[in-house]
Amino acid sequence: MKYTSQAVAKPYFIFALILLAGEILFGILMGVQYIWGDFLFPLVPFNVLRMVHTNLLIVLLLFGFMGATYYLIPEEAERELWSPKLAMITFWVFVAAGVATILGYLFVPYATLTELTFNELLPTMGREFLEQPLPTKLGIVLVVVSYIVNVGMTVIKGRKTVITTVLLTGLLGLAVFFLFSFYVPDNLIADKFFWWFTVHLWVEATWELILGAILAFVLIKVTGVDREHIDKWLYLIIAMTMVSGILGTGHHFFYMGAPEYWLWIGSISSAVEPLPFFLMILFAFTMARERKIEHKNKIALTWAKGTAVMGFLGAGVWGFFHTLAPVNMYTHGTQLTAAHGHLSFYGAYVMIIFTMIAYAMPILRGRPYGNCEKAQQLELKAFWMLNIGMVGLTLALSAAGLVQIFDQRVGTDLIGFMESQESINGIYMIRLGFGLLVLTGLFTYFSSFFVKEPQEA
Ligand code: HEM
Ligand code: HEM
């Protein structure tokens, strides 16, 4: 570790991984409920599991981004973090708020939770991904502001690189677009319209900058390729992201009450969105091929390449499937959407956090050359289990989506929702099977942390 303040990243990484375990576990419980509807009834209803599953995902990604930033910013800025103490206070505040919120979801009926948390003062609850009670939302704003001030001050006082600029721009965007979670118009069309300003402009614009910056950082470190070379790629990727992703928001404004021109704007702009994700593949593989050093931490480069490939598949390919208006008319809100939601969030964002942890964690644990051969082999096994599990789960959901579309939306002789769901039961079993593989992969991954180094044994 070059700078002692980088150590604050460690608790962020660990907590992100704990949340990931919870997230996947809740996913599996839901996978079971999909097949046996009364599983855990009336203890934990599906809507609660779903809220916990998706909220844990968002929060774990935020912890992961923060850990990644606190690790890479001192090295990029070539100075200690502006305030490691603030970073640790932020950590504990965020942990407390996160845990309290999840416990609230699990043990207090949601309607009661709205009353207990002053939702009537400023109604913000009840929207997918943004279900958090008002105090939690305000807590998130505080945490994010303190994080950005900390990172911003470090960058202002230190060396400025393309990576720090892109990262900071992404973080500012993350903060600004979260503010739309406080704006909930009564009109349902307007409500949905602005909801996407947070959700879409996070995952398909601002977070992509964060993703690109972290990927570039790890690639510089493990390939030894010149920064100038990496910077050019990063510029190209973020330029393509901005060109396509911002107006691409329009792919959520089809047939929902927004003006008709969105059919064209949304389809055309978002059709370009896979491009930056494809560039990330070229980027990662070109840098790996032209590497100037043989870093002993091989698994970090494997994760980096994996992120680029899986991000492209999940966001680029599975996103493109349903992004053109005439297609979306049939696919909207089916299991095909869930298939895309899973592979994109996993492939782009969960995996970039695995990538950063694979690179940084060994260093934080006093192993500058990465973990020992045996630990890396085990981690590689986990890498394949996680990826095969997620791809299998995605393929199963895609098949389920297709059945749904042909059962309910194409041609005549259509059947009802419940009847269609009944016919998909077998596929949901397969989804559950792959989900269990994902969980096994995660535990294998965890166990790789406990492999003793030869000199420690
Ligand atoms: C890191 C891995 C995972 C990620 C990133 C993830 C992400 C997501 C996302 C983004 C959603 C919302 C989807 C949408 O609204 O379209 C969701 C819902 C869901 N996930 Fe996951 N998930 C993961 C693992 C799992 C696993 C292993 C299972 C179970 C086998 C699972 C089962 C579900 C179910 C049943 C839903 C609700 C779908 C519905 O409302 O019908 N997830 N997940
Ligand atoms: C890593 C980046 C991405 C993530 C994490 C992501 C995630 C998601 C999620 C979770 C949903 C479901 C939201 C809901 O209604 O509950 C969704 C919907 C959608 N995404 Fe993405 N996405 C990404 C990139 C893309 C890209 C690049 C495209 C297009 C090429 C795309 C096209 C769409 C479309 C058209 C929908 C609406 C589906 C529907 O009508 O039901 N996404 N995305």
Ligand SMILES: [Fe+2]
């Ligand atoms: Fe989108």
